[in-house]
Amino acid sequence: MKKLTILFFIHIALVNYSQTRKVFFLSPSDTYIISSDLHIHTVFSDGEVWPSIRIKEARKDSLDLISMTEHLEYLSYKKDVIITDRNRSYNISKAILTKDEPLMIVNGSEITKPMPPGHFNAIFVRDVNPLLNPDGEKSMIEANKQGAFVFWNHPNWVENRDDGIARLDKMHERLLEKKLFHGIEVVNEHTYSEEALALALENNLTIMGTSDIHGLIDWTFDKEKEQHRPVTFILSKNRTIKSIRDALFDQKTFVWHRDMLIGKKENISPVVTENLKISSLGYYKKIVTIKIQNKSVVPFKLRYLGDYTFHSNSSILEIPSRGELLVTIKTKEILSSIEMSFEVLNVITAPNKNLVIKKNINL
Ligand SMILES: [Zn+2]
Numbered sequence: 001m002k003k004l005t006i007l008f009f010i011h012i013a014l015v016n017y018s019q020t021r022k023v024f025f026l027s028p029s030d031t032y033i034i035s036s037d038l039h040i041h042t043v044f045s046d047g048e049v050w051p052s053i054r055i056k057e058a059r060k061d062s063l064d065l066i067s068m069t070e071h072l073e074y075l076s077y078k079k080d081v082i083i084t085d086r087n088r089s090y091n092i093s094k095a096i097l098t099k100d101e102p103l104m105i106v107n108g109s110e111i112t113k114p115m116p117p118g119h120f121n122a123i124f125v126r127d128v129n130p131l132l133n134p135d136g137e138k139s140m141i142e143a144n145k146q147g148a149f150v151f152w153n154h155p156n157w158v159e160n161r162d163d164g165i166a167r168l169d170k171m172h173e174r175l176l177e178k179k180l181f182h183g184i185e186v187v188n189e190h191t192y193s194e195e196a197l198a199l200a201l202e203n204n205l206t207i208m209g210t211s212d213i214h215g216l217i218d219w220t221f222d223k224e225k226e227q228h229r230p231v232t233f234i235l236s237k238n239r240t241i242k243s244i245r246d247a248l249f250d251q252k253t254f255v256w257h258r259d260m261l262i263g264k265k266e267n268i269s270p271v272v273t274e275n276l277k278i279s280s281l282g283y284y285k286k287i288v289t290i291k292i293q294n295k296s297v298v299p300f301k302l303r304y305l306g307d308y309t310f311h312s313n314s315s316i317l318e319i320p321s322r323g324e325l326l327v328t329i330k331t332k333e334i335l336s337s338i339e340m341s342f343e344v345l346n347v348i349t350a351p352n353k354n355l356v357i358k359k360n361i362n363l
Pocket residue numbers: 110119153154
């Protein structure tokens with residue numbers, strides 16, 4: 001009887017994980033879209049909560065991967081919380097996770113130096129303790145020795161750059177030459193930096209977006225106003241830590257910030273194409289109705305780029321998240337298929353550049 005009860009509860013737990021988890025996007029074939037937030041603080045540096053709350057928040061937000069990236073050099077509560085082992089935040093968190101749940105965690109830390117070079121996150125580290133070094137470059141060398149993926153945090157932070165413009169100093173150029181960091185935050189908490197996006201593209205850095213959360217996720221990103229934390233989606237070959245780490249080094253990411261998706265064209269184009277389905281509902285006279293479906297979590301704002309005109313809409317179309325829009329097109333004669341091109345106004349592939357997609361539609 002006892003055994004049965006336990007089995008029953010295990011079963012309920014499994015069902016709950018799958019029932020409550022959000023699917024952000026349909027995945028292109030052979031791709032796993034891993035949802036991640038890889039910049040998080042707890043009371044083990046200057047965050048306001050215990051690691052268990054971070055795990056609960058990540059589960060609630062249907063994340064696949066997180067990292068507690070506590071400041072090495074900045075411990076707000078050192079009079080109250082005695083921290084001798086810098087892996088503690090990770091170890092406590094890891095112990096909370098159950099074997100069968102989708103959420104994964106990797107060990108990480110924030111190397112926190114004045115500008116230059118500023119703050120850097122090192123994730124996939126084995127042991128955080130040896131990273132503690134007054135010389136930031138030496139911390140980064142140690143992180144790299146451990147196989148870490150290292151990224152530059154908030155290069156647009158006004159405390160470091162009073163004009164909010166992300167730019168490289170000589171020191172960053174040297175760190176880049178030595179390949180000591182591999183990614184850059186284009187989105188941090190509420191900010192988005194076009195200059196950081198340009199730096200990512202010019203220097204082959206992985207595009208990152210993180211919450212850098214210190215308080216509570218739901219107070220910082222108000223769900224009632226349909227806000228959400230920034231999420232980095234990693235396009236991985238499978239769900240193993242090794243494959244996810246490889247994908248990060250291969251720059252296979254895109255970021256969700258507000259209603260925007262930001263990423264390299266080759267990463268984001270297959271995802272948007274997969275999530276926008278267009279089908280025909282047939283002709284009435286010489287006017288055809290098409291249905292545009294959006295399977296993703298993001299509303300898509302489209303600008304039609306072709307020569308046809310529509311019977312009800314302008315060339316700007318908004319397809320709600322997980323919704324659809326019917327559009328009537330005046331094709332002048334009855335056709336068996338048409339090609340339609342759209343600029344996706346809220347999908348950004350470079351500064352001032354939006355994704356363009358082409359669809360062939362059988363009418
Ligand atoms: Zn920081």
